[in-house]
Amino acid sequence: MERTAAGVREIEIEVLRYHPERDDEPYFETFRVPFSDDMSVLQGLQFIKDHLDGSLAFRWSCRMAICGSCGLMVDGEPHLSCKTFLRDYHPGKLRIEPLSHLPIERDLIVDQQDFLDKLSEIKPYIVPKDTRSVEDGTFTQTPEELERFKQFSGCINCLLCYAACPQYGLDPRFQGPAILALLHRYNADSRDSARAQRMEIVNAEDGVWGCTLVGYCSEVCPKNVDPAAAVNLNKVNSTIDYFSRFLAPRGAGR
Amino acid sequence: MTRRKPYVRSMDGWWRRNPHFTRYMMREATSIFLALYAGIMLLGLVALADGETAYDTWLRFARHPLSLVLHVIVLAAAVFHSVTWFAVSPKAMPAMRVGGKPMPPGFIIASQYAATAVASIVVVLLAWGP
Numbered sequence: 001m002e003r004t005a006a007g008v009r010e011i012e013i014e015v016l017r018y019h020p021e022r023d024d025e026p027y028f029e030t031f032r033v034p035f036s037d038d039m040s041v042l043q044g045l046q047f048i049k050d051h052l053d054g055s056l057a058f059r060w061s062c063r064m065a066i067c068g069s070c071g072l073m074v075d076g077e078p079h080l081s082c083k084t085f086l087r088d089y090h091p092g093k094l095r096i097e098p099l100s101h102l103p104i105e106r107d108l109i110v111d112q113q114d115f116l117d118k119l120s121e122i123k124p125y126i127v128p129k130d131t132r133s134v135e136d137g138t139f140t141q142t143p144e145e146l147e148r149f150k151q152f153s154g155c156i157n158c159l160l161c162y163a164a165c166p167q168y169g170l171d172p173r174f175q176g177p178a179i180l181a182l183l184h185r186y187n188a189d190s191r192d193s194a195r196a197q198r199m200e201i202v203n204a205e206d207g208v209w210g211c212t213l214v215g216y217c218s219e220v221c222p223k224n225v226d227p228a229a230a231v232n233l234n235k236v237n238s239t240i241d242y243f244s245r246f247l248a249p250r251g252a253g254r
Numbered sequence: 255m256t257r258r259k260p261y262v263r264s265m266d267g268w269w270r271r272n273p274h275f276t277r278y279m280m281r282e283a284t285s286i287f288l289a290l291y292a293g294i295m296l297l298g299l300v301a302l303a304d305g306e307t308a309y310d311t312w313l314r315f316a317r318h319p320l321s322l323v324l325h326v327i328v329l330a331a332a333v334f335h336s337v338t339w340f341a342v343s344p345k346a347m348p349a350m351r352v353g354g355k356p357m358p359p360g361f362i363i364a365s366q367y368a369a370t371a372v373a374s375i376v377v378v379l380l381a382w383g384p
Contacts, residue, residue: 169265214275218345
């Protein structure tokens with residue numbers, strides 16, 4: 001370190017390591033990292049990679065809680081490592097692991113494929129009710145219509161909620177918090193018309209009914225999306241959907 | 255040939271790993287005590303239908319010190335279950351709007367306590383009232 005100014009302290013960071021070509025199972029390795037008050041956990045990892053062990057693998061990009069790449073377990077809790085600060089763990093050490101409930105690809109990198117597959121299934125885009133030409137102008141919405149989905153559109157796909165969901169850890173067939181929140185974001189949009197198709201995912205065994213309201217997903221969400229609310233809101237929608245088929249005349253709707 | 259070898263971690267003892275998961279499991283476990291208590295009340299109802307002797311026997315069991323201890327445990331479990339459930343209930347409800355504004359979570363929680371208080375007063379009045 002070139003800048004060993006006053007205020008630089010040292011902290012022990014335990015990192016879970018796993019090299020697929022060399023290791024049968026993950027193990028912890030401890031590093032001593034100098035840090036200043038403004039250093040995030042991500043910067044601690046970058047110090048390790050730059051100065052102590054260049055083979056350490058972890059994902060990151062924006063460093064400002066927007067890209068959703070740097071999610072990790074810090075002392076057993078899911079965090080964005082760019083938004084978590086080393087000073088809060090000093091004195092003492094901190095333990096860093098890849099996000100829980102997801103397969104470890106290497107070191108702190110998890111396999112996100114399952115999430116990405118599920119994401120493409122839910123049609124995470126607006127399927128317009130009617131086609132409009134440029135002359136027709138833009139779709140308009142009232143502030144109330146916007147408010148119905150705005151909160152759920154804040155998801156950055158960081159997967160912290162999956163690391164907070166034991167139901168997903170026990171059975172990865174469960175769609176999980178972010179998928180169901182994103183699904184709701186489009187179903188709740190007044191411009192959209194694909195609700196019936198998405199409701200099939202909601203109503204399925206692995207849809208909202210896989211949730212038992214542990215509620216931790218909403219607590220760890222760095223963007224206050226509140227996936228637990230989206231999921232449980234859709235338990236009501238799913239129930240209404242189920243019973244309305246008995247009321248609706250044959251051939252109507254579905 | 256792929257050199258990938260994704261490692262899947264065990265879920266053994268997952269509910270001990272995080273205090274939040276432990277609290278969740280405790281909330282779920284209290285339902286066992288509630289089911290047990292429902293069973294005891296159901297037995298009382300059956301005993302009542304069976305006649306005076308059967309009902310007196312059930313009452314004697316209910317007044318046994320061990321039964322009183324069980325009642326205290328069940329009460330504690332029921333209170334814990336209710337408090338934690340009331341706390342998460344705003345998430346479990348459809349978004350209700352009053353005058354175009356979403357209902358504040360605090361109001362939903364408070365109204366459940368109010369409903370509990372009213373129901374409890376009605377039950378006490380029915381049991382001990384004139």
